[in-house]
Amino acid sequence: MIARKWLWNKRRNKIAAWSSLASMPDSPIERYVTKGETSRRISPHDPWQWHALEAYLTHRLRVGGTQVEQERVCHLAEELFGSIYRNRLSNRKLEVRLRTLAHIGLFRMKGLGEEVSAILKDKRIDSEELLATLRVLAAFQDKKLLNLLLGVYRPLPPLSDHRYRQLLMALETGLLEELIDRFDMGNDLLQRNLLDVLRTRNIRTERYLALIERLMGSPSDELRIRALKAAAGFGYMSQEAENAHLARYTNWRQYPWEERLMAARLMGEVRNADYQKLLEQMIGDDRYAVRIEAAHSISRYSNGHAHLTRIASLHGDRYARETAEEMLERRSYERNVE
């Protein structure tokens, strides 16, 4: 064990020294990445150098740089590691294959596309490996992924929300728009997570807006709630949708509390004089989270402070008065008042 530790430290120190030299602006690697100057000195000789180079290129790609620099890093990785990764994809150890797939995706090695797709043909594929393969397809912006997600070829095994998001977050807007068009073909999980990803990615297209406005009237509670949240993130609705929202939430008490909360949030983002009256009622909701969200939305209107002050003094509901007071207090100590 001690010998192993000693050797390990020796190797680690060599890698650290190599990496610090490689990160110098005039090192062969850096000159290639920044100026495109090729050099034989980049090619590693010893096993530890291969490891160091892989780690360095991974790091170089993750710290950013220009588009051209990133392409050069990927090109270099494919040139040097392509055949190694090809062999590793058939390694009997799952961990090695998973690691390899992660790097293939990271370096966008499209030259290995066929080998990666071949993995999907195996009917006994491990779920971790399936996900890692799908992630590579997402990194390649491969349209096959959309059909896989929609279960065109065969049903996809259950994936967690987080897994769906990992895949969807990596897709470019064009592919996401294609998924918007085929939205109704997807399962519940895909639909929910697609909405979340579109919101997080701050996509602002007409197709997306049309989708969320349509889903705000969906029979599914979950989709309605997420659509409301997405609409609040979008910060805009067509006049028709605004009117429909007002009509629907006139009877706000009949909806689940999460939906009431999101409806209140949306009324703070898309400000409309008629919404203020509704928010004044919702500040007396029996759920604290909804009350405070309604108060927060009221505070976002131009006359919000005065409106909250009036509610704190005159509202018939004690909870509403206390919530308004709490919001006024919060606003007084928040440093960055909106």
Add this chain to the structure above:
Amino acid sequence: MNATWSEWITVASTIGSVVIVVYIFMTMLFYLVLFFVAIRTIRKKAESVSFQNEEMMHSSFSPPLSILVPAYNEELNIVDSVRSLLGINYGTYEIIVVNDGSKDATKQNMIDEFDMFEVQHQVRWSGLNKETKLVRGIYQSRIHPNLRLADKENGGKADALNAGINLAHYPYVVSLDGDTVLDPDAFLKIMKPIVEAKPGEEIIACGGSVGIANGSVVDRGYLGEDVRLPRNSIVIMQVIEYFRGFLMGRIGLSKMNMLLIVSGAFGVFRKDWLMEAGGYETGTIGEDMELIVRLHRLIRQKKSKAHIAYIPDPVCWTEAPEQLKYLKRQRIRWHRGLFESLWRHRGMMLNPRYGRIGLVSMPYFLFVELLGPVVELVGYVILAVHGLIGDVNIVFSALLLIAMILYGSFLSMGAVLLEEWGMGRYNRVADVSRLFWWALSESFWYRPLQTVWRCRGLVQAILGKRQEWGDMVRKGISVGQGGSGK
């Protein structure tokens, strides 16, 4: 002494010797299974890539966390602990420090350091349906909007955590000790099993490995890159003990959903399950274990498939006692806590209704963890008796000695190996070598001490001594505190 008595003693001690040897070898076998399960898990983890962690940091994708920090007389460490929390890599979280009636400057240090003011309007609502001691005031930081301090009357750690749960806004609650130093990626690591759970899978709690910070440099609430082994032999033995407990025991048990302990130093829980379980039990010492047992009970009662997860990664570091008298107090408390948890839930013991928890996990904690020291003590007594009556059975004595050494030292050496293969946190060759040799010495001094203390703990638990916050004189482990950082 007449012949009959002598014969009786000989027969009794022979039977005792056989029982003890069989017991120790059975326990060894169980640990061996855990060891191999741990090796597989740790090797797998060592091969995984870390650069895919940060996707979780998208604030809207990582479940928001309420971090509860109960603090009692933590004036030395609290500011650094909170600072390290404010710098963690995670999306949305709030920090709630609960000052449990500290007699020192814990509260004032927090107020001064983070520019805190008292909040006038705060809805007090108990979702736990459990009374807590009076919360005297709630403070908010002007610098960090996600940092609050609840100042309450002293009621013990469990009561402080319950008060924190009542104030928590978010669906996941993290319990943390005031002196815990976190790994910057601790929350990403510990939330990973939760966010990656497949549909239908439900992870309601998750714990991770705890390391010992003594000897390493802690600067502004963070442990440096270089984890070091302290010179103090008592702490070294605790480091080894932690390896064994966390790397060997808990990995194996969690694989089979039989984990009964998520360390109080750092654990994450689903708030709705916490509420349903009734929060932490006040008036107990081992509130962390007791809660996990209760959650398991609830899982079974609801016929749920929920799981309590554990990750082998080191997620946080804590200061260990450096003097025997404080270590003794700590171990006595821990053992009393173990007894209380098992006693409180004795209805689950060997009860098929509770599946593996009732049939394997609870008996393991009873016969190995709780009664193990008693068996060992009996073993030492038998050896002494044989020596006194001049009837030393060479075969049994040798077997007993080998069993004891295997049970103590070899298991610890295995744990050191596991750490080195899987984690390799200690970079210096000298540290690894010292860990190895100290592990070998365990059976000859450290283990007997532990045996005596744990037996005392068991006696105290049976006699029902009152519980209180464990007191340990902290010298502070941060260089920012005027400490050496070591």
